[in-house]
Amino acid sequence: MSNSVSKSDVILIGAGIMSATLGTLLKELVPDWNITVFEKLSNAGEESSNEWNNAGTGHAALCELNYTVEKPDGSLDISKAIKINEQFQVSMQFWSYLVNSNLIHNPEDFIMSLPHMSLVQGEDNVTFLKKRFEALSKNPLFQGMEFSDDPEKLMEWIPLIMQDRASNDPIAATKIDSGTDVNFGALTRMLFEHLKSKDVAVNYKHSVNDIKRTSDGMWELIVRNLDSGAVERHTAKFVFIGGGGGSVHLLQKSGIPEGKHIGGFPVSGIFMVCNNPDVVAQHHAKVYGKAKVGAPPMSVPHLDTRFIDNKKALLFGPFAGFSPKFLKTGSMLDLVTSVKPDNLLTMLSAGAKNMSLTKYLIQQVMLSKEQRMEELREFIPNAKSEDWDLVVAGQRVQVIKDTEAGGKGTLQFGTEVVSAADGSIAALLGASPGASTAVHVMLEVITKCFPEQLKEWEPKIKEMIPSYGLSLMDNPELLHEIHTSTAQALGLSEKNFPVFN
Numbered sequence: 205m206s207n208s209v210s211k212s213d214v215i216l217i218g219a220g221i222m223s224a225t226l227g228t229l230l231k232e233l234v235p236d237w238n239i240t241v242f243e244k245l246s247n248a249g250e251e252s253s254n255e256w257n258n259a260g261t262g263h264a265a266l267c268e269l270n271y272t273v274e275k276p277d278g279s280l281d282i283s284k285a286i287k288i289n290e291q292f293q294v295s296m297q298f299w300s301y302l303v304n305s306n307l308i309h310n311p312e313d314f315i316m317s318l319p320h321m322s323l324v325q326g327e328d329n330v331t332f333l334k335k336r337f338e339a340l341s342k343n344p345l346f347q348g349m350e351f352s353d354d355p356e357k358l359m360e361w362i363p364l365i366m367q368d369r370a371s372n373d374p375i376a377a378t379k380i381d382s383g384t385d386v387n388f389g390a391l392t393r394m395l396f397e398h399l400k401s402k403d404v405a406v407n408y409k410h411s412v413n414d415i416k417r418t419s420d421g422m423w424e425l426i427v428r429n430l431d432s433g434a435v436e437r438h439t440a441k442f443v444f445i446g447g448g449g450g451s452v453h454l455l456q457k458s459g460i461p462e463g464k465h466i467g468g469f470p471v472s473g474i475f476m477v478c479n480n481p482d483v484v485a486q487h488h489a490k491v492y493g494k495a496k497v498g499a500p501p502m503s504v505p506h507l508d509t510r511f512i513d514n515k516k517a518l519l520f521g522p523f524a525g526f527s528p529k530f531l532k533t534g535s536m537l538d539l540v541t542s543v544k545p546d547n548l549l550t551m552l553s554a555g556a557k558n559m560s561l562t563k564y565l566i567q568q569v570m571l572s573k574e575q576r577m578e579e580l581r582e583f584i585p586n587a588k589s590e591d592w593d594l595v596v597a598g599q600r601v602q603v604i605k606d607t608e609a610g611g612k613g614t615l616q617f618g619t620e621v622v623s624a625a626d627g628s629i630a631a632l633l634g635a636s637p638g639a640s641t642a643v644h645v646m647l648e649v650i651t652k653c654f655p656e657q658l659k660e661w662e663p664k665i666k667e668m669i670p671s672y673g674l675s676l677m678d679n680p681e682l683l684h685e686i687h688t689s690t691a692q693a694l695g696l697s698e699k700n701f702p703v704f705n
């Protein structure tokens with residue numbers, strides 16, 4: 205056993221989009237800080253951030269129906285949709301800054317314009333969609349959204365979905381052309397190449413096995429070099445746990461009180477991918493439907509055009525499922541070993557409260573290919589089994605914690621930054637809305653962990669993200685400027701962002 209020791213200002217655990225984003229932000233804010241990364245796999249962006257492991261939707265609430273909730277009085281709460289849209293604009297500004305500063309190149313390799321659509325069937329759902337359209341289209345953030353319940357118009361928008369449709373049920377859709385498809389895997393790899401060029405030590409095939417506080421207030425990581433088998437010790441003043449699903453175990457190892465009474469509930473995903481280029485060519489949009497009763501919000505079915513490896517692809521899903529692994533490359537013991545004395549009650553309560561969800565997920569795992577094809581045929585009535593293959597996507601580990609509103613063992617569907625009181629360590633838990641809001645979430649890490657430096661860093665943050673600290677909804681002129689400049693920098697079509705009057 206070797207005892208090689210390195211000292212860093214910052215250690216990032218995991219080479220996914222979150223560590224990539226935090227590392228890139230910090231390198232711009234304090235170029236002389238020395239940053240080290242440990243990733244257990246052999247490349248960056250191989251877990252949830254990989255293009256085949258997530259849906260690549262630039263989540264801006266343009267099409268996801270679960271971000272607008274119908275209140276008991278029938279009115280719509282659009283606050284979550286506004287929040288997510290504003291957070292996505294933060295990512296768009298930071299990516300544009302990186303392109304304009306020549307820190308990353310060829311944005312078409314990671315982002316493409318693509319219409320985002322919501323599609324519903326049945327009278328009640330059509331009424332809901334119309335109400336949603338009326339509430340959102342008045343807001344500058346959702347400018348350019350169109351609604352139609354006219355089958356001829358829908359045939360123009362989504363021929364693959366409309367042709368051979370036998371049902372006479374009312375059907376309607378909204379469409380907004382300013383949506384995006386984002387290849388988060390490509391972006392993650394680009395950001396790590398950039399970090400390497402800035403002397404960040406990126407160590408692949410290095411698994412972090414333990415995290416301990418040292419007597420002088422630093423953090424010591426016990427890291428196994430998976431090639432040589434050597435066990436190394438590395439210390440840092442600040443540690444970010446960006447291990448994706450692996451973050452729950454790492455947070456527990458740190459022993460910080462803020463990490464107690466928290467657990468994780470893994471939800472797996474499966475996509476169907478079309479292997480027939482003629483079918484792929486007939487569709488050009490991300491079309492989100494409504495989640496089935498009892499289904500968790502992240503399993504809303506959608507039919508998506510994707511751009512992967514510079515090729516157009518067509519994916520349907522994700523079908524949710526249950527697997528006890530916290531990472532796609534994780535262990536079947538992940539769920540069991542995450543139960544500790546301090547979170548036992550929380551986990552048991554969550555288990556009791558979510559029996560129906562667990563049952564639903566297990567049923568989903570058992571679906572045959574033909575049963576999955578039946579769900580796909582709700583979107584493409586004449587879909588042929590031989591045109592579609594199954595691909596296993598990433599794992600999403602939902603946070604379980606005790607909350608005032610939900611009580612013990614409440615399942616959360618958002619992302620959560622957990623940090624030590626002194627800001628010396630932070631972990632990112634949860635997976636939704638995920639990679640799209642990485643810049644906003646990593647700025648939250650910076651705000652929580654570096655409050656003393658924040659004032660000094662603010663001018664640089666504002667240079668990178670002009671809307672920092674401002675509401676874009678309340679500043680339509682700034683929003684228009686940002687839409688225009690980000691579209692130019694990222695090679696997106698400017699005509700997709702009409703001026704809001």
Ligand SMILES: Cc1cc2nc3c(=O)[nH]c(=O)nc-3n(C[C@H](O)[C@H](O)[C@H](O)COP(=O)(O)OP(=O)(O)OC[C@H]3O[C@@H](n4cnc5c(N)ncnc54)[C@H](O)[C@@H]3O)c2cc1C
Pocket residue numbers: 217218219220221222223242243244245249250251252253254257258259260261262263388410411412413446447448449450451454472473474522531597598599600632634635636637638639640641
């Ligand atoms: C099915 C599915 C669909 C999704 N769709 C979307 C979408 O459409 N849009 C969107 O914005 N988001 C989406 N997401 C969410 C998004 O993919 C994630 O939020 C995001 O990729 C998480 O990034 P990360 O860096 O936290 O984790 P990851 O990308 O999982 O990276 C974590 C890294 O840490 C490494 N690691 C873990 N433990 C250790 C250890 N002990 N030592 C060293 N390394 C370690 C892992 O190997 C991995 O490389 C989806 C996710 C899934 C699963």
